[in-house]
Amino acid sequence: MDRQAIRASLLELLQLETFESVDHVTDATNLRTGLKIDSVDLLSMALHAERKFGIAIGSDEFEGVKTFGDLLNLLQAKIAARPKTKAA
Structure with missing residues (x-):
């Protein structure tokens, strides 16, 4: 996923949150x-992003x-660090 696609998704999450x-x-x-x-809004956005992108984000990050x-x-x-899945 390229930076522009991530940006668009993140902006969408931001608009939904705020x-x-x-x-x-x-x-x-x-x-x-x-x-x-x-911090509550940021945590909520992080949870949405984790689900949307299939990632895990630690609070310390x-x-x-x-x-x-x-x-x-x-x-x-x-x-970028997500494990790559092979197509069936």
Whole structure:
């Protein structure tokens, strides 16, 4: 899955979580101050992302996540590290 597809999915999750427009969101947008996302919202988004992308995210992995770009980087790395499944 490429970065743009992950970005689109993450923006969709963000809009569902915050009920706000995400048109202004860039990689530099701060999750807490720019999007007013608290730790509960971030946890909820993480749970949705885990299900959507088939990944597992440890709570300690969020320590360095401050911006939308940080979150996108984390998801991209987790998705890239998923075990590859073979087609039947």
